[in-house]
Amino acid sequence: MNTPDVLNVGHDCGACPIRHRAVCARCEADELQKLEQIKYYRSYQAGQTVIWSGDKMDFVASVVTGIATLTQTMEDGRRQMVGLLLPSDFVGRPGRQAAAYDVTATTDLVMCCFRKKPFEEMMSKTPHIAQRLLEMTLDELDAAREWMLLLGRKTAREKIASLLAIIARRDAHLNLKAAQGSIVFDLPLTREEMADYLGLTLETVSRQVSALKRDGVIALEGKRHIVVPDFDRLLEETGDDSDGGMLV
Amino acid sequence: MNTPDVLNVGHDCGACPIRHRAVCARCEADELQKLEQIKYYRSYQAGQTVIWSGDKMDFVASVVTGIATLTQTMEDGRRQMVGLLLPSDFVGRPGRQAAAYDVTATTDLVMCCFRKKPFEEMMSKTPHIAQRLLEMTLDELDAAREWMLLLGRKTAREKIASLLAIIARRDAHLNLKAAQGSIVFDLPLTREEMADYLGLTLETVSRQVSALKRDGVIALEGKRHIVVPDFDRLLEETGDDSDGGMLV
DNA sequence: TCTGCGCTTTGACCTACATCAAACTGAAAG
DNA sequence: CTTTCAGTTTGATGTAGGTCAAAGCGCAGA
Numbered sequence: 001m002n003t004p005d006v007l008n009v010g011h012d013c014g015a016c017p018i019r020h021r022a023v024c025a026r027c028e029a030d031e032l033q034k035l036e037q038i039k040y041y042r043s044y045q046a047g048q049t050v051i052w053s054g055d056k057m058d059f060v061a062s063v064v065t066g067i068a069t070l071t072q073t074m075e076d077g078r079r080q081m082v083g084l085l086l087p088s089d090f091v092g093r094p095g096r097q098a099a100a101y102d103v104t105a106t107t108d109l110v111m112c113c114f115r116k117k118p119f120e121e122m123m124s125k126t127p128h129i130a131q132r133l134l135e136m137t138l139d140e141l142d143a144a145r146e147w148m149l150l151l152g153r154k155t156a157r158e159k160i161a162s163l164l165a166i167i168a169r170r171d172a173h174l175n176l177k178a179a180q181g182s183i184v185f186d187l188p189l190t191r192e193e194m195a196d197y198l199g200l201t202l203e204t205v206s207r208q209v210s211a212l213k214r215d216g217v218i219a220l221e222g223k224r225h226i227v228v229p230d231f232d233r234l235l236e237e238t239g240d241d242s243d244g245g246m247l248v
Numbered sequence: 249m250n251t252p253d254v255l256n257v258g259h260d261c262g263a264c265p266i267r268h269r270a271v272c273a274r275c276e277a278d279e280l281q282k283l284e285q286i287k288y289y290r291s292y293q294a295g296q297t298v299i300w301s302g303d304k305m306d307f308v309a310s311v312v313t314g315i316a317t318l319t320q321t322m323e324d325g326r327r328q329m330v331g332l333l334l335p336s337d338f339v340g341r342p343g344r345q346a347a348a349y350d351v352t353a354t355t356d357l358v359m360c361c362f363r364k365k366p367f368e369e370m371m372s373k374t375p376h377i378a379q380r381l382l383e384m385t386l387d388e389l390d391a392a393r394e395w396m397l398l399l400g401r402k403t404a405r406e407k408i409a410s411l412l413a414i415i416a417r418r419d420a421h422l423n424l425k426a427a428q429g430s431i432v433f434d435l436p437l438t439r440e441e442m443a444d445y446l447g448l449t450l451e452t453v454s455r456q457v458s459a460l461k462r463d464g465v466i467a468l469e470g471k472r473h474i475v476v477p478d479f480d481r482l483l484e485e486t487g488d489d490s491d492g493g494m495l496v
Numbered sequence: 497t498c499t500g501c502g503c504t505t506t507g508a509c510c511t512a513c514a515t516c517a518a519a520c521t522g523a524a525a526g
Numbered sequence: 527c528t529t530t531c532a533g534t535t536t537g538a539t540g541t542a543g544g545t546c547a548a549a550g551c552g553c554a555g556a
Contacts, residue, residue, distance in 0.1 A: 191505095203505085210505075
């Protein structure tokens with residue numbers, strides 16, 4: 001009856017993040033089993049659309065590898081990205097029929113899906129899944145609100161710096177390459193995607209990236225490969241409080 | 249053992265919204281009892297700060313009457329409102345020690361509070377509370393994302409129209425005064441608060457409100473009392489899709 | 497090797513909104 | 527009734543970022 005606490009131990013129990021994250025030792029083994037039974041994988045190529053806003057969406061899913069974006073589009077074509085889905089992030093809303101946003105793969109993407117019906121049934125029987133989902137949703141809500149500050153009040157330069165800092169931080173975290181403040185990573189977004197995320201035009205993004213380069217805050221190798229020689233210097237450019245707002 | 253399903257029946261079982269919303273017939277009567285025991289009320293005057301960002305927050309709460317705002321402030325004073333709390337909305341995050349935002353009463357305000365510890369304990373024992381909270385959080389996330397589109401891509405006029413539409417819609421809902429499209433309500437926000445919500449300056453807000461008045465989209469009586477003669481006309485000004493995006 | 501095609505950069509110009517400043521309004525206090 | 531003061535309106539001017547246009551830069555395919 002006792003499954004290992006995969007949440008803390010973090011050992012390999014399959015490729016699907018939700019298994020790591022939503023299930024823990026306190027859950028019964030047969031619930032794990034059920035999750036296993038209803039899950040399946042889907043792959044997408046970079047640029048492919050996973051689902052269009054308004055389409056029927058009969059599954060929920062989490063990202064296994066790659067990056068996906070959530071975007072909203074106005075009738076006249078103005079676009080705003082409202083979410084960036086990184087590995088282990090969750091998409092889809094239990095209880096909702098149709099997708100609320102366009103979901104697009106910006107890199108090659110693998111998602112771990114669960115058909116909605118059985119997932120919902122399981123959720124109502126397995127309290128810890130709802131609790132884990134709540135936690136993740138609250139994290140996303142915080143991220144969205146941080147982004148509201150960015151969109152509403154930051155300058156173009158601060159916006160770019162903030163985005164770079166987020167991606168850099170995440171990559172540093174994954175690669176543990178945060179050696180004495182220097183971080184190297186590949187931008188997973190085009191200038192246009194960055195613009196859609198930041199509420200700018202692609203020209204302004206290009207100009208500000210050039211400006212940051214000119215000022216020595218970042219260095220470019222090619223268009224996409226970025227070197228941040230001094231992460232603290234980059235952080236100064238974001239306009240955020242220096243003490244990174246570490247809340248628990 | 250059977251309590252009435254207050255969620256659906258909606259009869260009066262006390263002033264506290266979370267009682268209506270988080271507890272339902274499927275919950276045990278003694279859980280209701282416990283919720284009852286750990287809750288208490290707090291009142292604030294218009295303009296008072298409920299809690300400052302970073303302060304220790306040892307409770308979670310829901311709004312009973314009045315309006316509160318969540319705002320973020322940058323070091324140099326730039327401010328962005330990231331949430332508007334209306335009656336029945338929830339503040340506070342189970343598991344977090346410190347407040348992430350300034351919470352301010354913009355009108356006289358009554359909140360129903362729960363000390364965090366016992367609330368968390370109860371949540372872990374009463375699955376439906378976590379599920380209800382998840383639903384509410386997902387709603388907030390959707391609202392935040394809609395706001396991201398507004399902040400990133402809408403013009404000042406569209407921003408104002410959108411905000412008025414939200415408040416008008418809500419008031420129409422409460423008062424059932426949506427008689428043939430004409431809606432009347434009081435603005436609960438100052439020009440400056442509107443500006444902080446919309447990512448504008450108060451002067452621009454004032455100018456655009458005047459413009460909407462000049463163009464007959466709205467009428468003003470005094471500074472705060474607003475008449476929307478034709479709600480559909482107002483909606484046209486928001487830039488949103490005409491079919492209101494009704495997702496379930 | 498050349499060609500075409502995304503993606504990006506850069507420049508010249510324009511405009512929506514910000515900034516600065518002054519006057520107005522109305523309610524509360526004396 | 528006058529004063530005061532927070533909130534608001536309106537005007538004049540400045541500017542960050544948008545728009546339009548033209549090159550530049552790989553890279554895949556022929």
